[in-house]
Amino acid sequence: MTREQYILATQHNLERPENQQVYQVGIYGWRKRCLYFFVLLLMVTMIINLALTIWILKVMKFSVNGMGNLKITNKGIRLEGKSEFLLPLYVKEVHSRKDSPLMLQSDRNVTVNARNNLGHITGQLTVGSNAVEAQCxxxxxxxxxxxxxxxxxxxxxxxxxxxxxxxxxPEGAVFEQSVETPHIRAESAQELKLESPTRTLTLEAPKGVHISAAEGELKATCRRELELQSTDGEIFLNAKSIRLGNIPQGLASSSSTSSSNLHQTVYEVCVCPSGKLFLSPASMGSTCQSSSSICLRI
Known part of the structure; x- marks a missing residue:
């Protein structure tokens, strides 16, 4: 292109027709005012949000080490003061400070569960208002x-x-079934009492039963029969004096009743075929046969 052609072309492009309209680029009028209003509202919202965030950080005591009573350490999480958990807490270990106890408190009960890999409960400890239950x-x-x-x-x-x-x-220990123990002893200066109010009391041992009262009395009381039985051995009574009380007394003859009751002081012990013992007035010979009518009494 020659120089003249370039000048002519430039002049031709600079010429504007008289009827050509000019369009202004931008936002004007009510649109501009709405835009400024929304921008101002956004700035106010951001300022309020920032102020609330700073207030929450201050109230909750957020810091680099944690939040308020909750501190994050190298060994885990440390809570100071009282803490409240509204949902289940899953931890590996819970322990208190060395100079303070650990207290778990709840309005209803405190339950500690141990689970296996499948999530099933293998052990449970429940501390309630009425009882303490352990399931394991x-x-x-x-x-x-x-x-x-x-x-x-x-x-x-x-x-x-x-x-x-x-x-x-005061009522001692109550056992509904049998008890197996090698030794039963009372406290010092206290009495030992074995009692069965409505049933029988049985003491059994393969090598013998030893009952000893070194400094006191030994009493065996029952409502009905007291039976001492030895299948392969003997019953040996060894004491300074042996007394049998409330043994029925027989009379040798009815004619000498008045005289024997007044002067009789010595009696002999007689045994019925059933094993019942009775007393008969002692004489020059045995009087058990003459007083054997007492064996017929019930």
Whole structure:
């Protein structure tokens, strides 16, 4: 293109027709005012949101180490003061500070569950207002060092591993079934009483039963019959004096009743064929045969 052609073309492009309209680019009028209003409303909202965020951070005591009483440490999460949990809490270990106890409190009850890999409950401890319940396969109470089991319970048996079991209730201990123990002893200066109010009381041992009262009396009382039985041995009574009270007394002859009652002081012990004992007035010979009519009495 020559220079003249370029000048002519430029002049031709600069010429505007008289009827050509000019359009202004931008937002004017009520649209502009609405835009400014929304921008101002957005700024106010952002300022209020920022102020509320700062207020929440201040009230909740957010910091680099945690939030309020909740502190994040290298060993885990540390809570100071009282904390309230509205939903279940899943943790691996819970322990208190060295100088303060750990207290779990609830308006209804406190339940601690142990689950397996499938989520099934394998152990449960519930502390309620009426009772403390433990649900597990085996319950154990050990000593401080954890080497000796003091108490254990499962479906088959209950074992008490202490050296001495003390029952301080006034009614003592009540057992509905049999009790197996090598030694039963009362507290010092206290009485030992074995009682069955409505049923029989049986003491059995494969090598013998030893009953001893070193400093006191030994009493055996029952409402009906008291039976001492030895199948392969003998019953040996060894004491400074042996007394049999309330033994019925027989009379040798009815004619000498008045005289014998006034002067008789010595009697002999007689035995009926049934084993019943009775007294007969002693004489030069045995009078058991003459007083044997007492054996017929019921």
């Amino acid at each position: 396969r085996r319950f154990e109470v050990k000593t401080e060092d954890g080497k000796k089991v003091l108490f254990s319970a499962d479906e088959n048996e209950i074992a008490i591993g202490v050296d001495k079991l003390r029952v301080t209730g």
